[in-house]
Amino acid sequence: MILQAVLFAAVSYLVWSLICLEINVRKVKALDVPFVRLPIDSINVPWTILQPHIWKILDRLPIRWASYPDFIRFARRGWHFAEKSETHVRLGPVWALVTPAAIYLHFADPDAIQDIFQRRSDFIRPVNEYKLLEVYGPCISTAGWDDWPRHRKVLAAPFNEGVMKFVWDESLRQAKAMLHSCTKASEAGIPSVQKDTRTLSLNVLAATGFRKSYEFHGSTEQIVGGAGGYRDSLQTVLDNVILLMLIPYLVLSAPVMPKSWVKIGHAAESFKKYMMQMLDEETTALNEGRPGAGGIMTSMVRALDTHHREAATTDAKNSKDGKRGLSVDEIFSNLFVINFAGHDTTANTLAFAMLLLAEHPEVQAWMSEEICSVTENAPLEEWTYNPLFSRLIRCRAVLLETLRLYPPIMALPKWTSEKAQTLKVGGRTLIIPPGIGTIASLLAIQTHPKYWSDPYVWRPSRWVLQNPSDDVPATNPTASEFLLEPEKSVYFPWSDGPQNCPGKKFAEVEAVAVLACLFQSHYVIVKREAGESEIDARNRVENCVNDVNMEMLLRMTDADRVRLICRKK
Numbered sequence: 001m002i003l004q005a006v007l008f009a010a011v012s013y014l015v016w017s018l019i020c021l022e023i024n025v026r027k028v029k030a031l032d033v034p035f036v037r038l039p040i041d042s043i044n045v046p047w048t049i050l051q052p053h054i055w056k057i058l059d060r061l062p063i064r065w066a067s068y069p070d071f072i073r074f075a076r077r078g079w080h081f082a083e084k085s086e087t088h089v090r091l092g093p094v095w096a097l098v099t100p101a102a103i104y105l106h107f108a109d110p111d112a113i114q115d116i117f118q119r120r121s122d123f124i125r126p127v128n129e130y131k132l133l134e135v136y137g138p139c140i141s142t143a144g145w146d147d148w149p150r151h152r153k154v155l156a157a158p159f160n161e162g163v164m165k166f167v168w169d170e171s172l173r174q175a176k177a178m179l180h181s182c183t184k185a186s187e188a189g190i191p192s193v194q195k196d197t198r199t200l201s202l203n204v205l206a207a208t209g210f211r212k213s214y215e216f217h218g219s220t221e222q223i224v225g226g227a228g229g230y231r232d233s234l235q236t237v238l239d240n241v242i243l244l245m246l247i248p249y250l251v252l253s254a255p256v257m258p259k260s261w262v263k264i265g266h267a268a269e270s271f272k273k274y275m276m277q278m279l280d281e282e283t284t285a286l287n288e289g290r291p292g293a294g295g296i297m298t299s300m301v302r303a304l305d306t307h308h309r310e311a312a313t314t315d316a317k318n319s320k321d322g323k324r325g326l327s328v329d330e331i332f333s334n335l336f337v338i339n340f341a342g343h344d345t346t347a348n349t350l351a352f353a354m355l356l357l358a359e360h361p362e363v364q365a366w367m368s369e370e371i372c373s374v375t376e377n378a379p380l381e382e383w384t385y386n387p388l389f390s391r392l393i394r395c396r397a398v399l400l401e402t403l404r405l406y407p408p409i410m411a412l413p414k415w416t417s418e419k420a421q422t423l424k425v426g427g428r429t430l431i432i433p434p435g436i437g438t439i440a441s442l443l444a445i446q447t448h449p450k451y452w453s454d455p456y457v458w459r460p461s462r463w464v465l466q467n468p469s470d471d472v473p474a475t476n477p478t479a480s481e482f483l484l485e486p487e488k489s490v491y492f493p494w495s496d497g498p499q500n501c502p503g504k505k506f507a508e509v510e511a512v513a514v515l516a517c518l519f520q521s522h523y524v525i526v527k528r529e530a531g532e533s534e535i536d537a538r539n540r541v542e543n544c545v546n547d548v549n550m551e552m553l554l555r556m557t558d559a560d561r562v563r564l565i566c567r568k569k
Contacts, residue, residue: 039099088448106439124414130142133340158209188563377520393481396463397462399511404493406548416436440496446493523566
């Protein structure tokens with residue numbers, strides 16, 4: 001009887017899914033765009049759990065990715081990386097992925113993408129999909145458009161031009177220590193480049209945003225103890241962010257939970273206590289008329305003060321301007337999002353860049369030529385943010401090219417609002433019904449042959465142009481170079497429009513400082529395995545950087561399978 005009931009439920013669910021799928025197919029046919037049927041939606045919970053295990057089996061089969069039918073390829077989480085621009089080249093600037101649950105229109109048309117970003121009330125961010133980020137409470141990622149500016153005003157304040165000198169100096173300090181750690185590894189190779197870039201990025205963020213200064217300890221060093229501090233708690237939280245998003249940290253801390261989960265829950269609790277302590281210290285400084293430590297927390301305290309003053313106003317609820325400032329829970333949640341987004345994105349990008357530079361020694365030499373020319377081989381202590389950052393064009397090119405092929409987020413979802421929306425795409429006008437997913441295909445347009453030559457090749461020099469009117473002095477070949485400005489909406493790893501990433505300049509300054517420090521007088525090579533040729537070693541790097549997963553952000557599945565050796569020139 002039970003078996004029959006289960007079978008009946010399964011068949012009923014299958015039939016209902018097929019009916020819903022065909023209903024959505026009819027809607028797409030009315031739009032007259034190419035489409036792909038997908039019998040199961042990516043948000044389907046059982047499929048989300050099962051699909052990684054299924055693909056582990058499929059990946060072992062001698063079958064090329066392109067040989068799988070569409071409904072199999074697009075059922076894989078993070079399919080955008082393997083597909084890149086191929087689907088758009090085949091189907092055009094807009095195509096639809098149709099599932100029983102929803103319709104997703106994918107766009108790789110610059111004008112349409114720009115229109116989607118600018119019309120923020122017509123194409124809205126799916127805040128419900130980001131609710132998992134509310135580990136400590138509401139945040140900028142889950143705020144509706146009407147409430148978003150309140151969060152943005154507070155978060156954008158610390159990322160101004162005035163703080164970039166501090167970012168530069170701290171990045172150089174951490175990079176110098178990382179370089180010492182890398183050379184210390186000698187011919188044994190750096191145990192974990194990815195771990196080192198994560199440590200560096202976390203230290204820079206802690207110092208800049210929260211005035212918590214830490215010494216760099218690389219993967220070559222054995223650290224005993226050290227648990228329980230601010231940075232260690234934060235590192236544990238970031239390393240287990242998916243679990244914390246799925247299960248509240250207070251539940252993880254329960255005695256009945258596995259010990260490893262309890263440790264994660266306690267780390268989340270400790271991190272909140274440290275945030276509260278820093279908040280209290282900054283609040284006391286503000287009340288006493290002192291400037292405070294500066295950075296992100298100072299901005300948050302001012303927002304909290306505004307929130308308290310508003311709450312004390314009798315007519316606050318009737319204010320036409322709506323809420324002001326941030327509550328304590330909103331502060332903690334936004335601090336978590338800043339750490340998550342600002343740490344992992346830069347760390348992963350630097351890890352990709354390090355391995356790609358090892359694969360391409362000619363790019364290392366090209367970049368090093370500029371570093372030596374611009375810095376005039378001055379000691380690191382004499383490097384200043386102005387004017388060095390703006391003149392290190394080739395270092396920025398390495399960062400931009402890495403983000404072109406390996407962006408942390410490969411597609412940016414929006415949804416049509418409660419009314420139908422018109423959108424011009426490739427010379428025609430679409431009338432898109434309410435509640436339709438409109439996806440800006442970030443990686444697709446950043447690898448589209450219409451906008452990029454040799455789109456799948458990592459070539460940082462594509463970003464550097466020469467002023468034809470300038471005579472290039474033999475002693476300074478980089479003097480007349482300038483950075484390419486891509487066409488509008490064909491390159492946007494930091495998103496675009498009013499809701500772009502406020503930490504863009506922060507990430508650029510940090511990455512450029514780190515690359516300049518590491519490669520001024522040193523270079524990296526791949527540690528070869530027994531009997532491996534140089535070409536085989538480079539191919540191993542290529543396979544490593546293209547073996548990725550998309551748990552939350554794009555990252556290498558196992559970066560540590562390639563060791564790098566750092567040598568002095």
